[in-house]
Amino acid sequence: MKSIQKIGMMLIATAAIVISSCKKTETKTEFSNLPIGTVTSLKMGTITQQNAPGTPPTTGTLSLVQDSQGNQFVKLNSDFTSGFSTGTVAVYFAKTNGEIKAQRNGGSTAGNVKAIGFVNKAGEQYLQLPMVGAANGFSFVIFYCETAEVNFGSAPLN
Secondary structure, rough: OOOHHHHHHHHHOOOOOOOOOOOOOOOOOOOOOOOOOOEEEEEEEEEEEOOOOOOOOEEEEEEEEEEEOOOOOEEEEEEEEOOOOOOOEEEEEEEOOHHHHHHOOOHHHHHHHEEEEEEEOOOEEEEOOOOOOOOOOOOOEEEEEEEOEEEEEEOOOO
């Protein structure tokens, strides 16, 4: 009988510890991926459709920009649009406008592409680059459907 009481007390003590240690504390880190201060355009491009006829076109203009704090972004302008039937479109820097699948699976050409991020809506938006110079060595911005494994569009950076 005493062993049952001991087990009961241990269970109650364990439950109290678990409940008190499982308090949910939420810390939110707010950040903005928008440029701060003056924005300078470094390069620009016009998106050319690359997907099959009859599919929603990816069109518009973009630019590589830098804000007054030195952060760099790919800015999709207000005329940007794409087909978002799969939810999102992947955005890459690339050395050529060839298919991303071939460029990233090509052994010695694996360094031909660098993922920038994803977009899921039309219009103006900014994709912050992880570091200054992330676009160095790349000539194109490619919009790629990961699901269908096809380029939706590409823009040369001039």
